[in-house]
Amino acid sequence: MGNKICVDAGSMYCPCHLAKSGDCISCSLLSGKELCECDLKGICIYQNFKRNNEKISEPREGILCKVLKHKEIKTNIYLISISIPKCLAGELIHPGSYILLKDKKRKDDMFNSPISVMNVDLENNILDIVVESIGPKTKDLLNSDTVFIKGPYTNGIFGIKYFKQLKSKKVLIVTKGLSSVTLINAVNNLLKNNNEVKVFFDSCGKKIEEVERKLKELNVDLECFDFRDNENLIKKELKKGVDMVFSAGSNHFNKNTMNIVDSVDDTINLAITNNNLICCGEGICGACIVKVKGEKIKTCKTQIEPRVYLKEALK
Template sequence: MYRGNNKICVDCGSQYCPCHLAYTGDCIKCSLIRGEKTCDCAWQGICVYNEVQHSNEKLVNERKEYSCDILEKSEIAEDLFLVKIKIPKNLAKHLCSPGAYVLLKSKNRESAIFNTPISVMNVDAENSILEVVIKQVGIKTKTLLNFEDAIVKGPYFNGIFGVDKICKIKNSNCLVGLSGLSQVNSINVVRKLLENKNTVEVFINKNSIILEEVTEKLNNLGVNIHIIDIEEDKNFILDYIKRNNVSLVYSGGYNNFNKYMKELVDSVNKEIELAIANNNLICCGEGICGACTVNLNGERVKSCKAQINSRNLLDIL
């Protein structure tokens, strides 16, 4: 049986709380709602139990779908496309958060089964333009790329584990390691770290695809970028962590890359904060379908909504 054990729900305290899980007794945060005898919610700015108890109509503020124009599609590698979408201004401001993603589907598909979770690469908040990178691999993405408009649903926020660490750290030295398509969500991460007066150094693994669209934006943010071989240059990375007293590492790569980065970081100091890309399968984004569920030391955790300790997750992969 899954028990919350003080896990953080990215939607708790937001306009999307209480959600459907609260009204079925499956709330990620509230032990009382789940039928336990004591409260162990680790306050996130709202008493979900109180909200549910005083809600007569069990209303849930669901995320909206928006019909949006696709402004530009360009193939940047084989079967890999940069897509720019005109989105509503109120949605654009929320998608600037680290770990933000959306569900996309082509406009001619009414069923939610065609929704595809896509990480936010960049948002031009002033002009309300969303930039994403889409890999054409199946019916969902193929149909999406065949039209000049799309249905955008969002915002969703759990594309990164350790979001709270990224948002809270200030005046520190931080390292960002990237590899593969997970590098696309690094823009919001680096931007947030810089806003909080941190120093950021970026290391990109050359053994996987390097997206010029990402490196260009990182350069524009003024950070130093090192193109490295994650294994051959491990001593270079270790030396940087030690010499600069790095306080936080964000690893935006596939699971094996993230595990390797964890091993490097832990060999220096296990107290260094670690955040990683969420590479788990996501389907509905609401904790309902169960596609994202992981077994974490006997607990069934909905990884599309629950924040998971990065080290604990990587230890079971």
């Protein structure tokens, strides 16, 4: 797993606490090794850290934001609209963006809930998210008119480099259930680079009509069917020529997608949703760690090659 890439490397949040503790994800020197193994272009985390007297960057702080609307869209599933600062809105439009959210009455960060961004209205600085009520953390959010938001966090998708590389290419997106909320940012990004996008929804999953409505507004080609009985429809689309597949679903769903793709052409680029448990978002608590080829990987901040993750971490 050499040359691991931290999604925060070179950003305003770098160097972080991990540089101070000797656990930097991207810099081998700051992770205790004697030789530089970094291939980051134009960035030297080690020099920046040492030049600044080993001072770390300011961490993300919770921002108090007003909840504009709660709407139950399915049983125990809610669409929440939140007014957010303009600077944060501009940071949450990228594929894989997520936030940590908690009720204003909760002081302890143990009540932070990682929530994927569904949509950002840049004109009015409104964030839309979908929350399923399943425990104290999320139930609090459904009864609050003000919440704390920490962000932006950006590692909600493994294989994000493929999004950045694509221009005037063909992309197939397959999705099931609540993971479909990640599609709006992903599709917006792909369309801006003149990519052709087609979306297949697995009809067996929970359907989020708001996501489908937004995608239809973007004039994206959508199809909905039972993947179990119509796997050949996916293979038929792949055989037409596809440059990237983005699978937005559970780990099991994503692994099945990989197997279908690889049965047609294992050189097609693959991106998948990051479904790991995330608590702090800063690589500190260890809740998100998975083992890949014997190495512990902090998945809240580290990009992992999707096929390697699906084959190794899910054994």
